[in-house]
Amino acid sequence: MLFVLTQSFNCALIQYSVESRNIEVISRGNLAEKGTGEKRERPFPIFLGSDSKFIALMLYDNVIKVIPLVTKADSLFPI
Secondary structure (H helix, E strand, C coil): CEEEECCCCEEEEEEEECCCCEEEEEEEEECCCCCCCCECCCCCCEEECCCCCEEEEEEECCEEEEEECCCCCCCCCCC
């Protein structure tokens, strides 16, 4: 999987399948907050969970975004 984050906080989670030789966009969206805190300076702190089940980002002061990376079978929070 590849997580892409643009300067305007648009993001995409892209996956490559070796078996089917396909690239698939798993999820996409915008992580910008309206009226919440000040933007942090780049580079942004980005953390991958130890079990690779989530990405946590701190794009604004005092705001942490958590993006689950689990499949439907693994959790209550499917992608």
